[in-house]
Structure formats: structure tokens, C-alpha cells
Amino acid sequence: MTATLAHISDLHIGKDHDGDGGVRALHRAQRVIDHLNTLQGGLDGVLVTGDIADHGTPDEYRTARELLATLRFPVLTCPGNHDDRVNYQAHLLEVQDDRGAAVNDVHRPAGLTIAMCDSTIPRQNPGLLDDSTLAWLDRVLADAEGPVLVCLHHPPVVLHHPFIDGIRLRNEDQLAEVLRDNVLAVLCGHAHTAAVTTFAGRPLVVAPGVVSTLVLPFESEGIFDYDLPPSVAFHVVDDRGLVTHFRSV
Ligand SMILES: [Fe+2]
Ligand SMILES: [Fe+2]
Known part of the structure; x- marks a missing residue:
């Protein structure tokens, strides 16, 4: 069994950077998708680990859906803190559930099982795997072949960045228990940095x-850099086991 996956995160479609109305975020997402679509070989899937929309609006999800639908590989998503569960389902997944x-x-x-878990707390930035998600994950892992x-x-985990560490997952002990x-591995996003x-x-x-790259405390001022190129894993x-490669595109 060998599976090859691309992993992208934090597209933040609709992110208004310096009054550009979301153009930059859209172009960066497009660059990544163009790169994946022109790969010589195939992928078994493209993981998108949340913050797909910046404000969680229906329009942002319609744009994201149109964009992700152009990928020639299966797309696997989970929501992030910038996403809205109801709009994400209705306008990205096209599932009506209020x-x-x-x-x-x-x-x-x-031959791989991939569990895409919702770690969001509605309208909050830190994360939590709620009881329903932990129970669901427990069943998925028990049934996996x-x-x-x-x-x-x-x-x-702590990533040694004060801003990101302040909004990380709150109940990592419960995840570890499950x-x-x-x-084989745990994959996530949210931090806007390959780590x-x-x-x-x-x-x-x-x-x-x-959409952007996290600036580490010892690198320079500011939290995010919008000029470094977008990257994929x-x-x-x-x-x-798992081997991960990173590419800037
Ligand atoms: Fe993000
Ligand atoms: Fe996030």
C-alpha cells in the first residue's frame, strides 16, 4: 500500500489584504491548485485542513467550491476557526444541515483511512474536539483496516509562537487518549507555517x-508575512510510515 497526498491549509478565501477585496488570497489559492493540477503523476487526494473561508460567508464558500472543484483529485476537507459550520456544509459540501x-x-x-475531524468551537479561535467528535474518532479508529x-x-502541541500557541487545541490529552x-500520524493546519x-x-x-506565512518571534516583527510564496506539503x-515533502509554489 502506498498513498500520495497533497496537503494544503488556510486558504482564507475572501481575506481582504490591504483593501484588495480578497484578490490576493484567491490568486494564491489558484497558484497552489494550478501547481497540483500540472503534476506529472497522480495523487490519492488533496487534504485541506481548514480556514477555507476567511469570514465563513456563503459567497466565500461558493468561490472555494468552484476553485476546489477544478482539482483533478479527490478533495478532503475539515473546517477551521474561520469557517462557519452551517455555511461550510451548505455551500462548500452542498449538504443542508442547520x-x-x-x-x-x-x-x-x-487502503488508507483518513479521519477529517472538526476541532472548531463556533465563533472562537482556539480549538476543541467535542465529545461527539471524540466518540466518532474512537469508532473510526476501532473500525479501520x-x-x-x-x-x-x-x-x-506548542509551536513556540505566542499568538498561535494561545489559540491551539485545548484538549490534546483527550485526543491522545483516543x-x-x-x-500513523496527525496532520493539521492553523499555524500558517510548515512545522x-x-x-x-x-x-x-x-x-x-x-494565504500567508507565520513570522516566528526571532525572525522579524509582525505575525503573518503575505509576500513569501504559498506552499504545499x-x-x-x-x-x-509517513514521509512529508514541502514545496513552495
Ligand atoms: Fe488560518
Ligand atoms: Fe485557523
């Missing part, structure tokens, strides 16, 4: 941001 419950989804490409990737928006031996560490004894990979998974 309850506002957590939006979790499981995919099984190429073969290796599993667990994906969520919020990193469950993970089973079949979980690698471990969580609960497994690789934890943070995808770079499409490529995950190659087989029975031996």
Missing part, C-alpha cells in the same frame, strides 16, 4: 499556509 454540529468525515483512499491519518485544524496503534514535531509518540505535521504513506 444544526451546527461538528462536521466530521472519513475517507478511505488507497490498515493505517490511519488523523487530520484536524488546530495543532495539539489514538490507537493504527494511527514538524511529535504528538503522542507519532509524527505531527503542520501544513504551511496558503506532499505526504507519501506506506506500511512503514
Whole structure:
């Protein structure tokens, strides 16, 4: 079993940067999608780990849906803190559900199980896996045949950036308790920086941001850089584990 996945995050479609009305965010997302569509080989899926829209409006999701629909690979998404559960479902996934419950989804490409978990708290920036999501993930992991990737928006670890650490996942201990031996790695977004560490004894990979790049405290002033190029992660998974490559595009 070998699966090859692209991983993009934090498109923030609709993000108004210096009064540009969202043009820059759209162009950056387009650049990434063009890059993936012109790859010589195939991908088993494109993971999009949240903050797909910047304000969570229907218009932003309609734009995002049109854009992501141009990818020639299956697209797997989960929401982030900038997303709105109801609008995300209605206008990105085209599923009518007004309850506002957590939006979790499981995919099984190429012998792999990929759990896309909703770590959002409505209208708040930090993350939490609620009881329904933890119970859902527990069932997915119990039923999985073969290796599993667990994906969520919020990193469950400290990344040594005060702003991002202040809005990370709040209940990482509960996530660690649910993970089973079949979980190869945990993948997330939210931090707008390519980062690698471990969580609960497994690789934890943070995808770079499409809309911007996090400025580290020792690099310079400010929180986000909008000039560095957008980047993607490529995950190659087989029975031996996960290898991740990063590309700026
Ligand atoms: Fe973001
Ligand atoms: Fe986020």
C-alpha cells in the first residue's frame, strides 16, 4: 500500500489584504491548485485542513467550491476557526444541515483511512474536539483496516509562537487518549507555517499556509508575512510510515 497526498491549509478565501477585496488570497489559492493540477503523476487526494473561508460567508464558500472543484483529485476537507459550520456544509459540501454540529468525515483512499475531524468551537479561535467528535474518532479508529491519518485544524502541541500557541487545541490529552496503534500520524493546519514535531509518540505535521506565512518571534516583527510564496506539503504513506515533502509554489 502506498498513498500520495497533497496537503494544503488556510486558504482564507475572501481575506481582504490591504483593501484588495480578497484578490490576493484567491490568486494564491489558484497558484497552489494550478501547481497540483500540472503534476506529472497522480495523487490519492488533496487534504485541506481548514480556514477555507476567511469570514465563513456563503459567497466565500461558493468561490472555494468552484476553485476546489477544478482539482483533478479527490478533495478532503475539515473546517477551521474561520469557517462557519452551517455555511461550510451548505455551500462548500452542498449538504443542508442547520444544526451546527461538528462536521466530521472519513475517507478511505488507497487502503488508507483518513479521519477529517472538526476541532472548531463556533465563533472562537482556539480549538476543541467535542465529545461527539471524540466518540466518532474512537469508532473510526476501532473500525479501520490498515493505517490511519488523523487530520484536524488546530495543532495539539506548542509551536513556540505566542499568538498561535494561545489559540491551539485545548484538549490534546483527550485526543491522545483516543489514538490507537493504527494511527500513523496527525496532520493539521492553523499555524500558517510548515512545522514538524511529535504528538503522542507519532509524527505531527503542520501544513504551511496558503494565504500567508507565520513570522516566528526571532525572525522579524509582525505575525503573518503575505509576500513569501504559498506552499504545499506532499505526504507519501506506506506500511512503514509517513514521509512529508514541502514545496513552495
Ligand atoms: Fe488560518
Ligand atoms: Fe485557523
